[in-house]
Every structure is written in C-alpha cells, then in structure tokens.
Amino acid sequence: MTASEFKALAQRLTARLAARLRPRTLLLVPALLVLYVLVLIPFTPGIRDLRRAKVDQPAQIYSADGKLLAEFKPTHREWVSLKQVSPYVIDALISTEDRRFYSHHGIDFKRTASAALHTLKGNKQGGSTLTQQLARNLYPEEIGRSQTLTRKVKEAITAFKIEAVYSKDEILETYLNTVPFLYNAYGIEMAARTYFGKSAGQLDLLESATLIGMLKGNSYYNPVINPERALDRRNIVLGQMVRFGHLVPNRLDGLQKRPLRIDFERQTEEPGRAPHFAQQLRKWLIAWADDNDFNIYSDGLVVRTTIDSRLQAMATQAVTLQGNQLQSIANTAWGGRGGCANANPDVAHAFIRESDEYRARRTAGANDADALKQLGANRGFMQALCESKTRVQAAFIALDPRNGQIKAWVGSRDFTQDPFDHVQQARRQPGSTFKPFVYGAAFDRGAKPTDTFVDQAVEIPINGQEVWRPTDDSPPSGKPVSLRDGIAYSKNRITAQLMETVGPARVARLARNMGVRESHLDEVPSLALGTSPVTLKEMVSAYGTIADDGNYMEPLLVTRIENKDGEVLAQFESAPERALSVSATRKLVDVMRDVINCGTGTAIRTRFGIRGDVAGKTGTTQDNADGWFILMQPQLVAGAWVGFNDSRVTLRSDYWGQGAHSALPIVGDFTQRALRSHLIDGRARFDTQETPGFWQTRIARLQTWLAQTFSKEPKPSTAKQTAAPKPARVKRAPAEPDAEVTEQTPQPPVFTSMPPLYPAPSDAASAAPASSPGE
CATH class of the missing domain: 3.40.710.10 (DD-peptidase/beta-lactamase superfamily)
Structure with missing residues (x-):
C-alpha cells in the first residue's frame, strides 16, 4: 500500500468514527459541564459564611473595669444602611455597573454574551454583575482574580448563592459597604468622608458620579492624583444615568462642564485608650481564633482584658508629661529645631547618608560630598530629618x-x-x-x-x-x-x-x-x-x-472571651x-x-x-x-x-x-x-520575714524542750495565794528618739541600711566601657 492510499484509508476511518461518536459527544459535553460545576460547589463559600460576612460583627475589647478599648475591624470601614446612602449613589451604580440588576438572579447572561463577543473582536469588556463583584470582594482568596474558567465558574456559583440568601437591597447595601476606595477607605461612608468631607447620605449628584466612576479602576481614576481622568470618567457615569433614565437629558451638558471639586483628607482610626496593647492583643487573638475556629472580624467576640482604664489613663498622662519635658531638653541639646548638624556634624552626616534622598542623589551621579552639601543646605529636609531622629x-x-x-x-x-x-x-x-x-x-x-x-x-x-x-x-x-x-x-x-x-x-x-x-x-x-x-x-x-x-x-x-450572647468561651489565668x-x-x-x-x-x-x-x-x-x-x-x-x-x-x-x-x-x-485614687492599697507590705527551714524548725523545738525540761526556775505553787494589790498607774516616759519600737503590724522604716558610705548617690557610672553600661 502506497503512502497516498494509506492516508486516504485513515481519513475514511476517522470520518466513520466521528459520525458514530457525534451524537454521544453532544450529550457528553453538557454532562461533563454539569459534573464540573458540581465538583466546584464544595470549594465555594457556604451560605453561613455569606451571612456572617454581611453581619460584620467585629470583636469588642473591654477593660477590666468595663470600658470599651477597641473594636477589631478588618478594614477602616463604617457600615451604613441603604437608607443612609444618597439615592444619587444608587442610581449611578445601577446605571454604570449593572443596569439589569433587579431582573437577573446573579448572572446577566445577555451582558455576559455581549462581553464575550466584544472580547473576541479585540475590545475587552467586563460582564460581571454587582453580585459577582460582591462575591469577589467578600471572598478574594476563595474565588481569586485570575482569568480562568474555574475562577469564573466559582464566582458564578457564589453569586447564585448570594442571590438565594440576600434580597436585592441587602446585596446593594453589602456591596456599597465593602467596596474599596483607596487610602484605606472601605465602603461608601469612608469614601465620602475621605474625598468630600461629608457622610454618604449628603453626597450630591456630581460627587456620587465621581465615586462610582472610581469603581472601574481606583488608581487609574483616582481624583486626587489623576483629576483629569476622574473628571472624564465622572462625565461618562452621568451619560449612563441619562441613558437609563436616572437623569434628565437637558441637565447633562451643564453638569459635565462643572469642575471636579475634591475635599480630600485621609481618615484615621481613633487610637483608643490603649492602642499599643490592642495592637499586641490583636495578634494574640487572631492566633487563638484560628485555633478555635472563630473569626475575630465577624463572630461578635467579646474580649475581657486585664487593662484597668483608669490606670491606663494615668500611665498615658505620666508618659506624655515627662516625654514633653525631656523633648524640650533634647531640642536644646541638639541645637533646636533642625539644628543637629551644628550640634554634631558627624552624626548629622550619618543621618543624611541613611536617607532616601541621599541615595537618590548618589544614584543620579552626585558624589558623597556634593550630596551631603546639597541636602545639608536644604532647611526643610534637615529640619524634618533632625526632628525625626531626635524625638524622645x-x-x-x-x-x-x-x-x-x-x-x-x-x-x-x-x-x-x-x-x-x-x-x-x-x-x-x-x-x-x-x-x-x-x-x-x-x-x-x-x-x-x-x-x-x-x-x-x-x-x-x-x-x-x-x-x-x-x-x-x-x-x-x-x-x-x-x-x-x-x-x-x-x-x-x-x-x-x-x-x-x-x-x-x-x-x-x-x-x-x-x-x-x-x-x-x-x-x-x-x-x-x-x-x-x-x-x-x-x-x-x-x-x-x-x-x-x-x-x-x-x-x-x-x-x-465571650460570644455575642455573653456565654463564656474561654477563661485564662497564669x-x-x-x-x-x-x-x-x-x-x-x-x-x-x-x-x-x-x-x-x-x-x-x-x-x-x-x-x-x-x-x-x-x-x-x-x-x-x-x-x-x-x-x-x-x-x-x-x-x-x-x-x-x-x-x-x-x-x-x-x-x-x-x-x-x-x-x-x-x-x-x-x-x-x-x-x-486608692486603686492600689498604700498600706500593703511585702512579707520579708524569713521562713525557717526544716532543720531550723527542728533545732528550735529541741532548744525549747531542753529549756523547759532543765530549767532551774521554781515551778508555780498550787496553793491558793492572796491576790496582790493592783499596782498604781505610772505615766511612762517617752521613748528615746533612736529606740526601736516594735508594733504588731510594723511599718516600713525610712532607712534600713548601714549609715551611707557615699555622701551623694549617683545614678550613672562614668567612663564605663561600651561592654559594661553603668548605673
């Protein structure tokens, strides 16, 4: 058989085999797809987890005297209800991100098909609904963000679950409270405060459109560092609102000509009564919660700490008072503000060489002397550097x-x-x-x-x-x-x-x-x-x-540690x-x-x-x-x-x-x-009386027995004696100044040692070598 005859025979056999398998294949593909989805369901978040994520009950940390010290929130966020959000925000969100939000059940198949068609033509578009976006925001680790079929299927499954658990208003509320807006601002309330200095309910039409426009790309459309892009994106959002009936057309031109007005201020969390303690406690509590299958951000744990808020306030005041006093001394010692170069040039040069600005100049080609001279002449740089280094x-x-x-x-x-x-x-x-x-x-x-x-x-x-x-x-x-x-x-x-x-x-x-x-x-x-x-x-x-x-x-x-109902989960003692x-x-x-x-x-x-x-x-x-x-x-x-x-x-x-x-x-x-404040008892004393050991106790008992047995003192008479007359009361002379007075409850003496050998106690040793710091 020639090569051409062999090739023709192979083609006929392949065609015949394909004709026989085609009906079975058509039935096999959907079966495999269903099986694929069923296999992925256990690897998506459960309904209980979805409810817990929405509730968002952070652990509350209380002092020993019942004062709230901190709340352990996963992000800098303040949850607000949908009624507390400006209706302009909701209209802008629906118009721009998911116009059929109220009609689909988690996935908009029309939008998905349209996005796929545009992507095939080279114009990549997203087809995710708000529910799918919420799934990604709530569970970034479980679902992921890679562009794979598995990730999309897991996202779709989770979106269906969310729709089954939440109402549409609950989904919107959860989405708006979990979406990030840069600068550690999570949720619409923190975004409104950060970019416009007001609450979410006070946002006007233009402000709402600006924030919703950021959702397409927070960094790219950041109104602080990219105002022109943010303005263009805001106007696109306004156009979408007109297109889908949330804004009358005759207002569009006038609104799009309005400037972008930002009142930016980073929002910082209140440090609380004991912030460093809370910082360390968070690490400990996360480890405990992981070992015991709890979530410190959503399970509503109540943690009773050992801190006394009154003593904590006293400690903070004492540190602040002494720290401020020592800072004024440090400022004088280092030549005042920005004066460390005059006080100690060698140390100041070392500070400069360790700075990012110095490294940048050296990378740009400047030599050491030129970089030191340039930065040393920069008063603003030197002041900031010296203040940071000489802060007590x-x-x-x-x-x-x-x-x-x-x-x-x-x-x-x-x-x-x-x-x-x-x-x-x-x-x-x-x-x-x-x-x-x-x-x-x-x-x-x-x-x-x-x-x-x-x-x-x-x-x-x-x-x-x-x-x-x-x-x-x-x-x-x-x-x-x-x-x-x-x-x-x-x-x-x-x-x-x-x-x-x-x-x-x-x-x-x-x-x-x-x-x-x-x-x-x-x-x-x-x-x-x-x-x-x-x-x-x-x-x-x-x-x-x-x-x-x-x-x-x-x-x-x-x-x-208690649960949200007050039931004790764990108790601790040393x-x-x-x-x-x-x-x-x-x-x-x-x-x-x-x-x-x-x-x-x-x-x-x-x-x-x-x-x-x-x-x-x-x-x-x-x-x-x-x-x-x-x-x-x-x-x-x-x-x-x-x-x-x-x-x-x-x-x-x-x-x-x-x-x-x-x-x-x-x-x-x-x-x-x-x-x-009587928070501690000033009368409390250390027990420094020596406790006799085993042999000391036995020897003392033996000495007592010997003294009693061989004592030469006459034994008391058993005959009836005439009562002695009661002695007259004698006024006792006062004790000598140096006489030892023993009381039943002795008070601490002011001096308990030998007469001082050194006329003036000192706290520091001079000329001590580096390997032996002195007192």
Whole structure:
C-alpha cells in the first residue's frame, strides 16, 4: 500500500468514527459541564459564611473595669444602611455597573454574551454583575482574580448563592459597604468622608458620579492624583444615568462642564485608650481564633482584658508629661529645631547618608560630598530629618505581681506618631536594672546582705585575651562595701565581683526563670551590668517575680472571651512557677528597698511623697543612651524606659540622661496617682520575714524542750495565794528618739541600711566601657 492510499484509508476511518461518536459527544459535553460545576460547589463559600460576612460583627475589647478599648475591624470601614446612602449613589451604580440588576438572579447572561463577543473582536469588556463583584470582594482568596474558567465558574456559583440568601437591597447595601476606595477607605461612608468631607447620605449628584466612576479602576481614576481622568470618567457615569433614565437629558451638558471639586483628607482610626496593647492583643487573638475556629472580624467576640482604664489613663498622662519635658531638653541639646548638624556634624552626616534622598542623589551621579552639601543646605529636609531622629521615646508597663495581669501599657509617647511598640518590640540594654538577678543568684547560694566586697579596681579576663574593667563614677575607696549598699548605690565594681562568685551562667538562668524568656542573654561577666538587650515587658515581668515571693506569673492580657450572647468561651489565668527561693527573694526585696530609701531612687520618697512599702532599681546605659526605672509595690509593679530610636542620639546630659531623672518620674507620677485614687492599697507590705527551714524548725523545738525540761526556775505553787494589790498607774516616759519600737503590724522604716558610705548617690557610672553600661 502506497503512502497516498494509506492516508486516504485513515481519513475514511476517522470520518466513520466521528459520525458514530457525534451524537454521544453532544450529550457528553453538557454532562461533563454539569459534573464540573458540581465538583466546584464544595470549594465555594457556604451560605453561613455569606451571612456572617454581611453581619460584620467585629470583636469588642473591654477593660477590666468595663470600658470599651477597641473594636477589631478588618478594614477602616463604617457600615451604613441603604437608607443612609444618597439615592444619587444608587442610581449611578445601577446605571454604570449593572443596569439589569433587579431582573437577573446573579448572572446577566445577555451582558455576559455581549462581553464575550466584544472580547473576541479585540475590545475587552467586563460582564460581571454587582453580585459577582460582591462575591469577589467578600471572598478574594476563595474565588481569586485570575482569568480562568474555574475562577469564573466559582464566582458564578457564589453569586447564585448570594442571590438565594440576600434580597436585592441587602446585596446593594453589602456591596456599597465593602467596596474599596483607596487610602484605606472601605465602603461608601469612608469614601465620602475621605474625598468630600461629608457622610454618604449628603453626597450630591456630581460627587456620587465621581465615586462610582472610581469603581472601574481606583488608581487609574483616582481624583486626587489623576483629576483629569476622574473628571472624564465622572462625565461618562452621568451619560449612563441619562441613558437609563436616572437623569434628565437637558441637565447633562451643564453638569459635565462643572469642575471636579475634591475635599480630600485621609481618615484615621481613633487610637483608643490603649492602642499599643490592642495592637499586641490583636495578634494574640487572631492566633487563638484560628485555633478555635472563630473569626475575630465577624463572630461578635467579646474580649475581657486585664487593662484597668483608669490606670491606663494615668500611665498615658505620666508618659506624655515627662516625654514633653525631656523633648524640650533634647531640642536644646541638639541645637533646636533642625539644628543637629551644628550640634554634631558627624552624626548629622550619618543621618543624611541613611536617607532616601541621599541615595537618590548618589544614584543620579552626585558624589558623597556634593550630596551631603546639597541636602545639608536644604532647611526643610534637615529640619524634618533632625526632628525625626531626635524625638524622645518612652514606654511604660504595669502589672499585678500576684496574678500577672497587665494593668497599663504605653508603647510610645504618641501612637499616631510613634506606632512602634517600645514595650514588646524594642530591645535595649537594661543597664543596672539587671543587677537584681546577680544579687538574687547570690542570695540563693547563701549570701547575706551584710556580706562585703572591697571597693577596689576589678580586672576580669575574658576568653583569655581581653580584660573587662568595670568602673564607677567615683574612684575605688579600698573599703569594704556590703551587698546591701552595693545594690542601693548601684556599685558596678561590687556587682562585678559578685558576678565572679556566682557565675554568668547561673545569673542568666535565673533571669530566664524569672521572666526574661524571649531575649537572648550572653553568658559573659558584663551581663551583670545589663549588656544584653531585653524588652521592658520582660524586665517588669521579672520584677513581678521578685514582688510575688519568687513565683513567676506569665504576663496576662485576657481574663476571658465571650460570644455575642455573653456565654463564656474561654477563661485564662497564669499558674505560678517557682523561680527563686522564698528566702533569697525576701532578702532581695529587703535590699532593694534601700534603693528607694537611701540609694539612687530616693526621688520616689522626696519628690513624689510615696511612703508605702516599695522597692525598685534604676538603670542607665553607656553614654546615657537608655534610662530605666522599675518600682515594686506588693500589688503593682511598674517600669519605664526612656531613650531614642537611634542609640547614637542621647539627651547629652549626665543629669537628665540618668534613669533616676528620665524614667523614674514617669513611674513616680503614675504610682502617686494610683495611690491617691486608692486603686492600689498604700498600706500593703511585702512579707520579708524569713521562713525557717526544716532543720531550723527542728533545732528550735529541741532548744525549747531542753529549756523547759532543765530549767532551774521554781515551778508555780498550787496553793491558793492572796491576790496582790493592783499596782498604781505610772505615766511612762517617752521613748528615746533612736529606740526601736516594735508594733504588731510594723511599718516600713525610712532607712534600713548601714549609715551611707557615699555622701551623694549617683545614678550613672562614668567612663564605663561600651561592654559594661553603668548605673
């Protein structure tokens, strides 16, 4: 058989086979299409989800005293009913986006066919109805936006479901409240406020047409940056309204000649009472909701937090007051507004080199010197750069040490300007606030507050090559210094010698057990002076362990979560973990009282008049880059940090740079307010009485038994005795000024240590090496 004969035979066989299969194929295609649709139905959103998306019930966050702190909305949106929307908006929307909206059931087959025909001719058009667009807006992940047959079928199925669940008015209302309009404005209400400074119900015809015109392409028809395109699109919308009977024709020419008038202003959400706390809580709550099959944006969850709104307000006021005062000092130190170039040219040049403007000039071909000169001469640029770099930052957190509940959280001076959270996110060297871990580890090994080290020069080899030489703000005295005075006066040389005795590994382990559990701690000798960066939250949590007799309580944000009907879904509480022995903890609390009574934290007594039983510690790092102070009261532990985002910037003052003068006033102001408001009990006291151990108890009992058994005192007579006459009342002379008076409920003494060895307590160590920030 020749090749031509073989080809002819193949053609005849193919034609015969096709003739036999054609009727079956015609029946098979629709069956396969139906099967394809049925397979995709389970992969589209369910009716219950559609109802939940429309309801849009965000989680509500309440304080411990019942005040609303925040609502967790998925977007910046305010839901309005269809009656609250201008009728011009609805007419423009129907005319432009879906003119047969009230007659179809989710898909406009005529429009779809027309769009397909135009697309085949090279003029691409969209055929989606408002219902299909709503499906994409509500479920972008489930449906997607790729140009595939599967996506279109899923979109159509979802549109049919929406039509089955919603009325036409509900669909319009949901669409108008979920459609995006740029600048984080979602829904017609936020769009009206953003672009025209009014509510959705006040929009006139031209404003309505402008916003509806944006739906074809938000960025392309943005009236702020593309006003000419937006004007042309607005006029097209007006023409559509005339075409479909929503606007009389004789008005069209006059309206299209009117200019585009925009009153643009970005809409920002109110930060709330505790914005940084809410920011961290949102992350936690999303994780909890995912694990428990809830949606924080639509399930109407009610979250009861640990925050006390009254204490939160006091903390915010204290941070604002001290922050503003320190800012004026910083402005003076850096030469006033825009003056950082004169105050420190080298640092100013470093700031310029890190800017986008500098990189742009270098990319354009300018050399380093020319770029620095050009930008340095730009007063506006330099002022903005210096103001951003020399803005004082501050953070504060307070918790109840008895249960770990966080009562106040301020992450920066102003959330709108400084959204970065310096409580949870920022890691900075804690300076001398880290020293209690060294002393706690020593007390746990049997050291006593009266133990002494000689105040002498210290040299500690590191890795056999380097030598660490911690210093203080005064030269070595050569005299013995007790551990009590070592921490009260924050003596670096004493702490370093104690660290040698205890060991860095043991101190790091204790710090982790007590609450520093997220930051890495370098197990080196200089750790004693706080060289490893940590967060303020970790440090205050660890001090809470000290205040609670050595029990670590995990910081708690939430006490319970309820559903919208008030039923409790979950409850939360912290379980105590033993981190430090009771005996060591009580010694530590007792010596830390002296920091307040006669050491570096005396301003708590002298300036703020706080007379309760309190203990604490100041902290200052190298070059006064960070100021710290943490105060412990039996019912509340509060801590503050002050500094700058860029550690190269400081207050440039040996006085204001110290934690005792920068951070302490925040805590002192807050604690003073809390005590005066009776939100904490000023009479509460730490229990620092030593609890005898097992053998001490047995020895004491044995001594008592021996004394009673072999006592030489005569036994009391059993004979009847004549009652002695009642002695006359004698007026008792007043006690001597230095006499010890013991009461059933002792009050905290003002001074509990030996007479001061140092005439003026200081909060910072001078000439401390970079690896060992001083106090």
